[in-house]
Structure formats: C-alpha cells, structure tokens
Amino acid sequence: MTAPEPTNAQVRLRPEIAALPPYRQGRPAPANGFKLSSNENPWPPVPAVERAIAAAAAEVNRYPDATALVLREKLAERYGVTADEVLVGAGSVSLLAQFVLAAAAPGDEVVYSWRSFEAYPGLVTVAGARSVQVPNRADHGHDLEAMAAAVTDRTRVIIVCSPNNPTGVAVTRDEFERFMASVPADRLVLLDEAYAEFVRDEASVVGSDLIGRYPNLVVLRTFSKAYGLAGVRVGYAIGPVEILDAARATAIPLGVTAVATAGALAALESDAEAELLGRVDQLAHRRDDLRDALIAQGWAIPEAQGNFVWLPTGERTTEVAERLFDVGIVARAFPGDGIRVSVGEPESVDVLLTVLKELV
Template sequence: MTAPEPTSARVRLRPEIAALPPYRQGRPAPANGFKLSSNENPWPPVPAVERAIAAAAAEVNRYPDATALALREKLAERFGVTPDEVLVGAGSVSLLAQFVLAAAAPGDEVVYSWRSFEAYPGLVTVAGARSVAVPNRADHGHDLDAMADAITDRTRVVIVCSPNNPTGVAVTRDEFERFMGRVPDDRLVLLDEAYAEFVRGPEAVDGRELLGRYPNLVVLRTFSKAYGLAGVRVGYAIGPVGILDAARATAIPLGVTAVATAGALAAIEPEAEAELLRRVAALVERREGLRDALVAQGWPIPEAQGNFVWLPTGERTVEVAERLFEAGIVARAFPGDGIRVSVGETESVDVLLRVLGELVEPSQEGPST
C-alpha cells in the first residue's frame, strides 16, 4: 500500500508570510564569466584569515562563544565604546532583523527609503509590522525630509542606508544631523553602513562620529564586503546598551559561529587589515574609473560610494541584464528600476564597457550628481 503524499494544505500559515517572496541570490555566472550580482569582494581571503578560519574549523564539535566577547572587546576598543555597546550577529542583515523584531510589533510601522536594500520589506513583514517606503530623490539618494515627514505615532523604526544599496548614493553628514533633529528620540534609527569602507565623499555621514550623540541611534556594519568574509556571516552593531540588549533577546542562540569570529578577529589584525584596505582602495579606484567611463558613454550613473554602480535602466532593465548575461556578466536586476553592478575583477570592466557602450541610448539624460 502506497503512503499518501504529505500535504501542507491544511496548515494555517500567516498569509502575509505565505505571500512573501523569499530572498533570492543572483544566478551563477556562466563559464568564464563574472559574478557581479552580490557585491562580493573579488579577492580570496588573506593568508592570516585563512589560517584562523582553518584553526577554528578544527574545533567545530564545540559550541561557539554565544556573545563573541573577544571580537566585541576588539571592536569596542576601536570605536571607543564598551563591549556591552557592541552586538555581533550573523551579518548585518541578521542584526537588522533583530532590531526590527525588538522594536516593531504588529500594527507598527517601519520607515525606509525605496529603492533600498531589498531585504528591508521582508524583515518588516516577518515582524508583523507595516513598511512605509519613501521614494528616493531624483538623484537616487534618500529623501530624508520626506522620511521625517512620514514618521507617525505608529512609527517604531527608521532605517537609513548609506551608501544606499543598490543606488550607491551616500547620505551627507549635514542631512543626517538635520534628520536626527526631526526624529523623536523614542523612535529607533538604524544607520546601515554595510559599505562604509568604500566611501570617499568627504561630506558623507560617518557613523563613528555619531556614537554617543543620540540615545536612539544604532550603527550597523559588516565584515562581508570590505573584509571579504561574506561566506562566514559576521556583522556588528554599536549603540546604547538598552537597545542592544533588546535585540540580543530576539536573536537565535549561537548564531555567530566560532569560524566567523576567528576570521573577523584575524581580519582586523594590523598586517591583515592593511592588506584588506589596500584591496578596498583598489576597488574604489576601479569603481571611479568604471563610473567615469559609463558617464562618458552617456549613462546617467548616480554617485557611487559603495563597491558597485547603479544603472537606472527603467523599463529596459530585463533587456540590458540579459545582454550582460550573454556576454558573461551576471548583475543584479530590479525590473522596472535598474541594475546594480558590483565592482569585480579587472577583466570584467572591459566586458562591461563594451556591452554597455552598445546599449546606451543617445536620448538618455545626463548623469545625476
């Protein structure tokens, strides 16, 4: 007798979760192609980081330190705070989820700019809260005045992404300070700085300068991008102890592995970090050259302060993404809006410029500045 096929038809799921599309990674690059869809660091780990990860992997039969104390102590020393003012998580997106869960209940609102990091809507929905997405400005940056206007009695969290993923535009220091002056101090503000190490704009906001100034501000950063540890998942947040404790309470226990902690600790040792920051500088130089070349071709590329550039392709997004894929370039397409292209291997730049030079429309507007 054949057992019946299992079914979940009668399982009562939250309808908003059942309808929520899961986060999807970009498709793999074709053979001999370039994966420029995930903003990864194109270099392999530095030897010291590899050794630290291998050593930690030899003890994976043991549970990790749940608080990542050694890493928190190092980061606290670096940022001039106490270890209790540092929270380590499985990447900054995991920390974002913890803070949203800690502050926003069903019926509450979370305000963020849009388009911004594609995980934000899902994190808000999972918490049972409601997204208030404020359109970007014409230059693809945050409209902080409109975001402040959108705060209501139901608002519990406001997320500011600088530089903005996927458009690359950074919030300025003056803009952010004016914004914080308008946000009630009982609303949590999350400053998502996943790409902070790539910023070169002298007027851009820098979370390090804001620590201790606002009782409702948490700054988030990650080791995934500049430090090349995307595969082990480790990020951190800095902010008031009470807010961080609430986020700690929402975390899945033991989410940060010993391998991740070991890799991060090794990455911030002076010799390893110096090499990693040299790589960041090389990516910034490559980004600037790529953006300048695309602007010269006629593409309206906005300011680029992350390790990627934004192609505002609008209704042509699918067409342009497919042409890039045919040429061996996998980029992150957001149909109807544009394409985010990570700055990757040197060889990828020539391919990008050749294909995009063939696709640029003469009638396109000039670049945003």
C-alpha cells in the first residue's frame, strides 16, 4: 500500500477559532525586576501547604479523585450547603468555560461588561456563542442597568466580575440585587469573585451571602490569588445542583489534580488560612496606599478592590508599559485602554511610584 501524495491542503478548522488570539501570559520580568502582570500572590506557599503538596506529589502515579469530594465537603461545610452544590475545577476560568458550554449553544448570546477579564471573549467563541459586550461606566465599573437591558431572547449567560478584572471596581450589594430582580430567572448568572478576599468596601456584593436566594445564580471563587495556589490550578463554584451537574458534564475528566486538592485543603486549615489571610490584609493595605499615592501624583486611578490597580493610560498605554519595563516592572498592558499593575513586593511599589511620577 503506497502512502498518499502530500498536498498543500490545510486542515479545516473553525474559522472563528483560527482567528481567535490565544490567551497569553505576561512576559517574564527582567533580572532583578518585578513581575506585576499576573496578579500573583508575591509570597511563597506557607509551610503546611508546601508539605501537603509534596506529600501528594509522591503519589502522582495514581489518578486523583475526579470529583475532589473531600475538598467539596470542606467547602460545603463552610458555606452551609451540600457537597453536590459545590463544583471544583482547574481554576475558576476552567469552571467559567464549563458553565458557558453547558448553557450557551451556537447562536446564543453571553452578556458581560467590557473591559473585563480577557478570557471571557475566548470562552464564548469556543462555545460557538456570541459575545455581547456592555461598556463599563465612566468610573470603570459594571453598568448593570445597561447589562440587564442587553438581555434578549438569545441570552443564555450573564457574567458579572466583582471586583472587575482588570479595572478593580467592585459591584455593590444593592446594585447586584436590583440587577438580579430585573434579569429573567431562566438566564444563568455567573458571579466571578476571583478577588473577593481582597475586597474591603463593606457595600460590595458578597456572593456567599446570596447562596440559595436565586435559582439562576452561581458564585465562583479561586485559590489562585488570596491563597497563593496559582501554579496548581484549583477553583470552585457554588450553586444549584442541576446547574452544577450540567457543568460537570462538560468538564474534561480528571482536570483537578491530587496535588491541587491537597494544597487547597491544607490552605483551608485554620493556622494556614490565618497566615494567608494576614498576607491578604497586607496586600490590601499596600494596594490602598499605592492608589492614594498615585492619585496624589495626578493619576485618575479608579476604585481598587482586587490585588491590583488600573492605570487608564488610553493611547499612551504602550509607551507607559515600555517605560515600566525599562525600570524592571512587567505590567499587563491593554493597548488603547490601560495598564493593570499587580500589587507585589514593597520594593516594587517604590520603583513603580518613582517612574509613574515622571509619566503622569
């Protein structure tokens, strides 16, 4: 049997996927520089988490528990729900993908604010659905009234990001409750709270306070940021069982590793969690001080409730980002819009303030 003659024909791919820019991480920081582009926790793992991960790594020849049952039970106890009302995934972005796939078919619509988390457009496109991007308000927060007005018969999912990544503005409790009252109860609402632990504004919405109140609401959290587990990929969702079961059906099997589960469980133990949340407090104070200093310099910095600040640099974005890189700071630039700068080591704040004072 002879092999077929080679041809110049290209493999047929979905054109919308071929045209979709892949998610790209920030470039590496220069030597002696600071990587402030990925909203990572700047501290190393606490010892208890490190030990748990090392122990789990000794058994990587075995498959993990596909459902992460022990972790789901721990989270269920914390939030006063059943284990079936908790879904664990490989980071909250993986869970977002599962929910979008479960609810939105080709031709359907997914509504979200823009600018918001840069992965949202790709997740929607992969599902075959259409993004409906509602512009942020002038203060860089969600315009929930406009988002509600954008809901049509084709809308299947609405994503609310609080605090909003990358602008940092949180949705208030009152705003969110009015929004939920105005959205049809048969449309899935995903409240993406990846940075919830950093919020210090008491008026902000708290997803855990709303569990069980709305039959169409799912709350998403992650261990990547506050708990410093970005490298092992673990997040969770809380919501009605039938919605979570649909998302479970879209998951890639065995996506959550035993190492990730072990790290998350160790991080939830009282001593480890107290140390981790103490670090979160330090970052929140550092963020507030940084924002105040930038405003004093003349920068128009919006409310900051995550572990980052937003520089609305507009057409100067590339210029400012390159100047930051020149002094050793890698930030996340969104050309034409602005720059997101993670709150990192204290030394990075001094460098950041020095160079931005020259550029204001």
